Amino acid sequence: MKRIGVFICHCGINIAGTVDVKRVAEEVAKLDSVVYAQDYIYMCSDPGQALVREKIRQEKLDGIIIAACSPSLHESTFRTAAEEAGLNPWQCEIANIREQCSWVHTDRKKATEKAIRIVSTMVEKTRLNESLEPIPVSITKKALVIGGGIAGIQAALDIADSGHKVILVEKESSIGGHMAQLSETFPTLDCSQCILTPKMVAAGKHRNIQLMTYSEVEEVSGYVGNFNVRIRRKAPFVDWSTCTGCGLCMEKCPAKVPSEFDRGLSTHGAIYIPFPQAVPNKPVIDRESCIYFKTGKCRLCEKTCEIGAIKFDQEDQIIEEEIGAIITATGYETLPVTELQEYGAGEVPDVIDGLAFERLLSASGPTSGEVRRPSDGRVPKEVVFVQCAGSRDPERYRPYCSKICCMYTTKHALLYKHRVHDGQPYIFYIDIRTGGKGYEEFYHNAEQDEGIIYLRGKVAKIFRDGDKTIVWGTDTLTGRNVEIQADLVVLATAVVPRESTAELVKKLRIQTGPNGFLSEAHPKLRPVESINSGFFIAGVAQGPRDIPETVAQASGAACKVISLFSRDHLEQDPAIAWVDEELCGGCRICISVCPYDAREYDEEKCIARVNEALCEGCGSCVAACACGATQQRNLSDSQIKSMVTASLGGE
Amino acid sequence: MSERTGLAPPKSPPVRLTRETVSGGFKKRVIELSGQNMDSCYQCGNCSSGCPVAQEMDILPNRIMRLAQLGLKDDIIHSATLWICASCFQCTVRCPRGIDIQGVMDTLRQIALDEGVDHFGPDQIDPEQAASVPQPGLVGVYRKLST
């Protein structure tokens, strides 16, 4: 007969306020196998844990039950304590009498009865628990980082610096992401490219980083430590190994394509490098716009290239890699101006978004840093900035705050003022949020010294009248409506997840929240991990954030990967499914119900096996198995049966 | 608030907020009649920005919403704004929090009318107009602006 000890936590008044913990202790002490039962005010405290350890030794306990909060909170605390006292951790069980009892009931008598039954149920389980050992799983110490913006670059560099190999996959032909488009960064006004390009170059040159730009992840299978990844390298129609990046081909190309990098404010050829500091600095041919691909004639680039690097017959390549951990850092887009109907729906030429204005401010931009408006190239003298364009609008657009706009709009107004001294910037805002180091000071300075007019109110309508763009707003502080005949309007459009992220998460089988941003395992305590082990997240793909936060999170995610790689093997929870090979008839029902692809068919033995590394112990196959061949460790049929009986009050 | 005789009343005496004003009868009645959650309003001002008749109002719509949030009935029912709103629904369509502001305005008018603030009586109409304006104008104006 087992010797079981039960420890009942008051959790202050969280449990003891509704459940009579003394009575629970008295009642469960009467159960078979229970040789010790005691309540204590905070079982998770050091003295509480010490009590558990002491009694395991003193009472020679070979099974313990902690009646307390959810096992998701303190199971590991008490299993560690048990192990320290020489007890196998799988002989320690948690009876949840807080979330599933005291918090949801008010009747003390009934709640106490329920708590007794919950504990009794776990006593029945514990009586039949086996001692288990964790299952070792090997690790491939190579990371995959998806997304080559500042988040992906930082994460890749940190992992590579620790001595591990990294593959950095980027959809575009160059790494750099949105940060490469920015002119200056708030609140320090560092030149964005000046601080970014050294990191781009470092990532491009690092011996532990393999850059795969113009590439996309096709398929991911496997599990933490042992992923198999298929990556599509899109054909650039240029042999990058021989191309010197001289740029002659780009000069000769007769096609005109609006530059995505310049937000449509400039054009490039069908063969192009998105921006001069691109890494790698190699061109690609945009198949959709290339005259040769469309008409079968032209090939000017091919004739120009003396080394013969143009390869019209190039095809996409599929590359397979073994990977131990994956960081998703796919970044963001902004809500298209065309979606904002009342702001001109993209039909008013002098209404642009924040990223386009960055390009107008940028020294490497289409106007070489002079602020000139798109309609006629004139220098705008009255410029209106509209915040919350699509943000904080659950009714029609996006419900959340895009977080970065307050600061970048102030930066925009300030930089505009630095370029056009006699110009007047106006900022329409709902609230100004400056939660960041030096942010409030930056805003204060802009307001006080730069002549920017802040107007507290949302703009209702923007339309073109002659060569002016009319803005109808309000100033709720004076209670007066405001009309501005603007020369240029800049919309701080909502930050939204990339459309392609939705497809990618399906391939990775990780989760997104209601707004399409990646979900973290815990919003406070596990902010850089996905709930699925081996997947980590960084940057705006998880939710709107600024550069310092993105970089910090990327380093955090990298650190998690390095910590994973620092171990020789992983330990997998052994309380999972196992198969009695004698009983298995090979019907494969288990394979069809397993949500983790953990059941596989053994062609030789004609049975269905369990891949221990993939099994999460959910029990689906155990329930589905028709002949009882699949069982769950420490949740055997006989355990479940006696648990059900106990939960119904015995007999 | 009682004032001493002989002293000119102050121009902007502080509003005395109590539990009764901010969550009491008036506010409850507005919420009940309109079916709208006014506390959802975060004062973005979009209703005012786009209001075609804002220029005729003494208090802009967003401030009416704010006064209603604070339960300041007297300021509201004596405001000209109630009788200027043309019920064009521009505010309702654009409210980011989905409040039917026009509906709240209708409710406030109804409460004002119930309190005896009759804005527009049959005697006030220009007879020439009465004979020519299409019926929706006449029915509308009396339904909205008089008891």
Add this chain to the structure above:
Amino acid sequence: MAKVAYYPGCALKERSSHLDTSARDSAVRLGFELDELPTWTCCGAVPPVSEERVMNLVAPSRILKDVRDSGRDVLITICDFCYNTLKRTNYSIRTNEITRKRINAFLADDEPERDYIEKKDAYWVDYTGEVRVVHLMEYLRDEIGYGNIREKLKRPLSGLKIAPYYGCVMLRPQNEIQLDEPENPSIIEDFIDSLGAETIRYPYRTECCGSYLSVSSPDASTRLCYRILTSAQQHGADAMVISCPLCFYNLDSRQKAIAEAYPDFKPIPVFYFTQLLSVALGVDEGRQGFERHFVDVAPVLDMILQGSGKGDRT
């Protein structure tokens, strides 16, 4: 010829009867008949806001129920106020169970006393919003099709520059009306295009004309209408097209007051969409009630008649 249930409403019966006439004429040319309900009352013009005023929903509900009881499921109306009131009443009957029950209780209650309506023997069935309320403009777009209109034109309005005016209650509140995009609609533009005329884009097409303020605060309406009309003119409009009797009153008749207040103001003719449709389909211009317009339509009418040669005068 297909008959479609038709609710004209008070204005079209009398003060805006030219809207009614031109609509009926156009319908016939397009192969359907606006079949006026045998008995009907005023819809109430504006729906009430609160549950407590559910009484005000009874009149429009009765109209809708009568349509349903006559075995039809579509009701055409033209006046924007009637359209808004009937459609929103229907919406609250469909979506709000309490309103539905209370209204039906009222309707059931007054049924035996309605001596102005022929008694029906059919047993009582609750009205649950079965009828679809359709604006004539919507019917033209969705059922007749602009392509069909184009084919039947006798006098295309080519060369004419027309400013569409939507006003407020035809489009809003959008979640209940669902006729078109409220900020950036296109139904009138597409209609103008089907008549062969050119659409003028100007920023005030969905801004309110003042509605009933025309009665209580006429100056406010004058200011609003001045802005709408002059903007359309500045963008090159020869004429404006509308569908609502109150908009017509404000934008046409009010031009007298506008001209007095703004010396620089030049008049611009305003048409009901049905008048332009009717003329374009070849109906005699003498049947359009143009003499009831405050602003002389002759210059624009001449453009139409000249533009299309002799035209088909039937």
